[in-house]
Amino acid sequence: MSEDSKDERPRRGRRRGCRFCSEGEAVIDYKDAQAMRYFVTDRGKIVPRRNSGACAKHQRAITTAVKRARAIALLPYTN
Amino acid sequence: MSRAQLAPGHAREYETIYILRPNLDKDQANDVATRIADAIKGTEGMLTEAEFWGQRRLAYPIERHHRGTYVYIKYLGRGETVSEIERQLRLVDTVIRYQTVQLAANVPLEGREAGEDVTIDYELEYQPDEPELTRERELGLDTPPPERRRRDDRDRDAKADEGKDGDEAKADASEGDEKAEAPKAEKAEEAKAEETKSEESGGES
Ligand SMILES: [Zn+2]
Numbered sequence: 001m002s003e004d005s006k007d008e009r010p011r012r013g014r015r016r017g018c019r020f021c022s023e024g025e026a027v028i029d030y031k032d033a034q035a036m037r038y039f040v041t042d043r044g045k046i047v048p049r050r051n052s053g054a055c056a057k058h059q060r061a062i063t064t065a066v067k068r069a070r071a072i073a074l075l076p077y078t079n
Numbered sequence: 080m081s082r083a084q085l086a087p088g089h090a091r092e093y094e095t096i097y098i099l100r101p102n103l104d105k106d107q108a109n110d111v112a113t114r115i116a117d118a119i120k121g122t123e124g125m126l127t128e129a130e131f132w133g134q135r136r137l138a139y140p141i142e143r144h145h146r147g148t149y150v151y152i153k154y155l156g157r158g159e160t161v162s163e164i165e166r167q168l169r170l171v172d173t174v175i176r177y178q179t180v181q182l183a184a185n186v187p188l189e190g191r192e193a194g195e196d197v198t199i200d201y202e203l204e205y206q207p208d209e210p211e212l213t214r215e216r217e218l219g220l221d222t223p224p225p226e227r228r229r230r231d232d233r234d235r236d237a238k239a240d241e242g243k244d245g246d247e248a249k250a251d252a253s254e255g256d257e258k259a260e261a262p263k264a265e266k267a268e269e270a271k272a273e274e275t276k277s278e279e280s281g282g283e284s
Contacts (some may be wrong), residue, residue: 027128031151033135069217072178073094073137073147 017053028061030068036075044079061078090124090155097168098147101134107173111153114167122163124156125142127189141175145242154218155186 020026030036039047039062046066048060069075085091119126122226130147141147154160168174197279 033138068180072103072140072176073098073139073141076138 018058019055020054020058021063022076028058028065030065030072032072033069036065036069039077042079044076085157086185088188090157090188091181092127092153092155092183093161093179093181094151094153094185095161095164095177095179096149096151097174098137098141098149099171100126100142100144100175101144102146103148111150111168111171114171115164118163118167119154119156119160122156122160124160125188126152126154126193128153144175147175147239153182155188155191167266198199 012070020028028039044064049056052059052062054062054070066075070077097111099111118124128151130151132151134146137145138148164269165177165179168177230272
């Protein structure tokens with residue numbers, strides 16, 4: 001059971017839950033070029049879930065949004 | 080999800096962003112707007128929003144252009160509305176990219192007024208070389224060349240004095256032309272846009 005207490009300890013410097021699930025905080029809009037930059041690395045790749053902290057549902061939303069933003073030249077395919 | 084199930088008196092809601100070649104004159108930009116308006120009307124759709132985003136830097140060059148003029152429209156309609164709009168956008172070589180996203184699958188039309196007041200108005204908002212609405216601009220990261228600005232301001236004042244004399248507008252349009260004109264649109268680009276679209280329109284509700 002020492003495993004459990006270990007799991008509950010907040011990870012250093014990381015949010016616990018998915019920040020998109022806590023409503024009203026952050027919306028994922030492919031049209032917001034500035035905001036979309038946070039979802040890609042400096043090489044233009046989609047930030048993986050372990051780094052974005054998004055739940056599966058919202059990671060999917062991020063992926064869709066990044067692809068849409070790329071298609072309309074608001075985000076680069078590569079950097 | 081499915082395209083077939085659309086209840087009577089209902090429509091789907093879509094948004095389309097299209098990118099015009101930079102430095103078009105008003106007539107060229109308005110031609111596209113007219114085509115879209117006609118496509119929507121002709122398919123019994125309804126334009127509900129139109130935003131002129133202005134010139135922005137493209138994240139990658141398209142048909143050799145590094146900047147493009149973004150226009151956003153939102154409308155109600157069925158599949159035919161989208162295909163007719165996109166057919167028109169493909170017909171003109173002034174549009175270098177477009178993308179349609181379905182926003183809602185089943186919107187009741189009852190009580191929605193035909194948006195006669197919603198128009199894609201380049202006359203008011205078209206300003207060559209002045210990316211008025213970009214974030215960069217808001218944040219002061221994208222300062223336009225000062226001489227240009229002054230000239231535009233002068234033109235605008237002149238136009239205000241002139242009233243509705245059309246000749247003046249044509250004169251400065253040719254002045255603003257850029258030297259490099261991309262040759263014919265590569266079909267590969269269109270195919271890509273098309274691919275995205277069909278991917279999207281299947282999608283969400
Ligand atoms: Zn979430």
